Amino acid sequence: MxxxxxxxxxxxxxxxxxxxxxxxxxxxxxxxxxxxxxxxxxTEGDHRLPIWLSLSYHVDGDSLLFESIRYRNEAGNRYSVTRLQYYLSQFRFRIAGNPDKWYVIDTVFYCDGRRWLRQTFLLGKIPRFRYDQVCFFVGLPPEWNQHGRLPPTIENLQMMWPTPMGGGYHFLKLEGHFLARDTSTTPQGYALHLGTNVALVPICVSVHLVPNAFSRAYGLHLSMNIAEWFRNPHLYDLAEKGYIMGDTLRMQIIAENGRDVFTAEAMPSLPNW
Amino acid sequence: MTRQHLRTCHLFIFTLALIAMLASGGCRKRSPLEETGPSDSVANAYNATPYLLTIPEHFPVMTIPADNPLTVEGVTLGRRLFFDSRLSEGGPMAGHACASCHIPQQSFASPGGGSMLSVLPWVNLGWNQFFWLWGGRVSGTLEQVMLFEVRDFFQVDPAVLAQDTQYRRMFRAAFGTEEITQKRIAYALAQFARTLISANSKYDRWVRGEATLTPLEQQGMNIFFSERGDCFHCHTPPLFTDFLMHNIGLDSLPQGDDLGYFLVTGDSHDIGKFRTPTLRNLVFTSPYMHDGRFATLDEVINFYSEGIHRVPQLDPIFAHGGRTTPFTASEKAALKAFLLTLTDSSFVQSGSGRSLFPNPDARPNFLVPNH
CATH class of the missing domain: 4.10.81 (Cytochrome C Oxidase; Chain M)
Structure with missing residues (x-):
């Protein structure tokens, strides 16, 4: 037919x-x-692989337990942590063997240690190289630290730094209770809040980053040692001043202490990612 | 051209077209929709009309769960349920509707009385992802708290509503089925609650550049947003709440209901913690605090100035000692003036509430159990 x-x-x-x-x-x-x-x-062009970041918290090796006055700093304060919120921004990756070549992810990440005790998220994608150093900020670089610059999420709004106090955003909210000395019985509160451009915390960590052959992704783990906020280079006594918002000098002291709070390691395997 | 030639030509064209189709299909990136196949979500199972919710520019983005999209039919149903006392029939709250306690004219709140907790307002609830009710008994989404209200607080019997043919029609229109369940009741209420947006106070108009604050209001705002008052950390604009639990030093030795969140967690660190209420429409929501202990705004301001108890669980923001001296009389007046700029009269008079309230002038005359 x-x-x-x-x-x-x-x-x-x-x-x-x-x-x-x-x-x-x-x-x-x-x-x-x-x-x-x-x-x-x-195959030949700008071949980028995802890079995952995980965060965890400890106090000189002990996993951070919120709401418990069990930690002691060098100034003799026994303290707890009740809130830990901050921004990480502008991750820069140095290509191994090429100290002048960096790859930048110019994005801002909101972190909340209490809400996500071990927070894992996708940082972005980076070209397929070996990297030997990672730098970033705790806080926001000036171009991001402007009123209304971040998307109006609940979290970002709660991190806003009031306009009468300079505007922009909180970089860090580290709060808790403390007993000033061993003989103290009544806890006091502390609220180490960083904000304004003078309190930006630049951080650089050495790490050997190579892509995971199986998952075709990079994995970076950052671990924050809370104890470092209170020492090196400045011994910080919470009893002298536990509330520093609006105190530029003390914010700078905490910001300088913050440069060593993170250690980094590459994640050889990416479990459940 | 012979028949044989024609047949060959047509076969060639067909083959070429097939190759082209395969080639283009082979390298075309598939859209996520294609990869997941036809959606089986409730939203696509029927033809409900999407409800276009207008979010004020200076407000945060609102997360609406994928399994409960806003629809005109869902909001209409939720509004009817909100005012219907049959919701509580046969349960411990028999005779009451949601609107009995969340009174539209009082910014969808109402005072407690005696040992009863006051009722938090239904204002801008669509943004809360954290804690609900004064004592933080529920945490999570609006849908979760509505499920609590329907299942545990009212103990709604869906069969009661199913006797009403109009309800069956409305559930079909909203959810694609006449079957009435506690979950669908809760979801419809959640949809209605999401539409209760208060964003037209003098403060909002000032933010939009449509109003000017008086010098006193401006002074109050500066106190509110500085270390001096330090109100903004918990009463964060534009919602003027952080939806979190705090101990603000109300009692030196909390007992009973004043133990707050401790009654939920049993953790001594949570003693005396209560959910931050919004400061919007304060003029309609007196008396203040979970137990209505302060009758006026002046009393509230006096408490924050000189009445805070330095308990171990006191929120660090209060315990820092940043403000070492009480507010002066002029500072108190300024703070109050600023707080009153958060009054949104248009909200309580809006059609979402008052016009649908069966008896707008009626005042509830009953006690509300703590929850």
Whole structure:
């Protein structure tokens, strides 16, 4: 039947047939070329791999337990942590063996140690190289630290630094209770809040970052030692001043102490990521 | 051109077209929708009309759960349920509707009395992802707290509502089925609650550049947003709450209901903690605090000035000693003036509440159990 139907149809004029053939050929070749272009990007071009970041918290090796006055700093304060909220921003990755070459992820990440005791998230994608150093900020660089600059999420709004006090955002909220000395019986509160551009905390950590062969991703783990906020280079006594918002000098002291709060390690495996 | 030639030509064209189709399909990136296939979500199971919620510009983004999208039909149903006392029929709150305690004219709140807790307002609830009720008995989303209200507080019997043919029609329109369940009741209430947005106070108009604050209000705002008052850390704008639990030093030795969040967790660190209420529409929501212990705003300000008890669980923000001297009389007046700029009269008079309230002038005359 089919053959019969074809045979009885009026034949197409040769020029129409040529046009149809030309159209189909151009469609086919364009499609194939665009496919090839994609392949080239994947194999030879800017080949980026995801990098995952995980965060954890401790006090000189003991896992951080919130709401418990069990830690002691060098100034002799026994203290707890009740709130730990902060921003990490502008991650920069140094390509190994090429100290002048950095790859930057200019994004801001909100972190809450109490809400997510071990927070894991996708930092972004970085070109496939070996990296030997990672730098970033606790806080926001000036271009981000402006009123209304971050998306209006509940978290960002709660981190806002009031305009009458300079505007922008809190970089860090570290709060808790403390007993000033061993003989003290009544806990007091402390609220180490950092904000304004003078209190930005630049951090650089050495780490050997290579992509995981199996998952084709990088894994970076940052661990914050809370104790470092209270020592090195400045011994900080909470009894002298436990509330520093608006005190530029003390904010700078805490910011300088903050440069060593993180240690980094590459994650060889990415469990459950 | 012979028949044989024609057949060959057509076969060639067909083959070429097939190759082109395969090639283009092979390298085309599939959209997520294609990868997941047809959605089986409730939203696509029927033709409910999307409800276009207007979020004020200076407000945060609102997260609406995928399993309970806002629809005109869902909001309408939720509004009817809100005012219907059949919701409580046969339960411990028999005879009461949600609106009996969340009174529209009082910013969807109402005072407690005696040993009864006051009722927190239904204002801007769509942004709360944290703690609910004064004592933090529920945490999570609006849907979760509405499930608590329906299942545990009212103990709603869906069969009561199912006797009403109009309700069955409304549930079909909202959820694609006439089957009435506690979950669907809660979800409809959640949809209605999301529409109760208060964002037109003088403060809001000032933020939008449509109003000017008086010098006294401006002074009050500066106190509010500085170390001197330090109100903003918990009463964070524009919602003027952080939805979190805090001990603000109300009692030196809390007992009974004053133990607050401790009654939920049993953790001594949570003694005396209560959910931060919004400061919006304070003029409609007196008396103040969970037990209504302060009749006026002046009393509240006096408490923050010189009445805080230095208990071990006192929130660090209060315990820091940043403000070592009480407010002066002029500071108190300024703070009060600023707090009154958070009054949104249009909200309590809006159609979402008053016009649908069966008897707008009626005042509830009953006690509300703690929850």
């Amino acid at each position: 089919a053959i019969h139907a074809v045979a009885t149809r009026k034949p197409l004029p040769p020029h129409i047939l040529l046009l149809v053939l030309a159209f189909l050929f151009s469609t086919f070749s364009t499609t194939m070329l665009s496919c090839r272009k994609q392949e080239e990007i994947l």
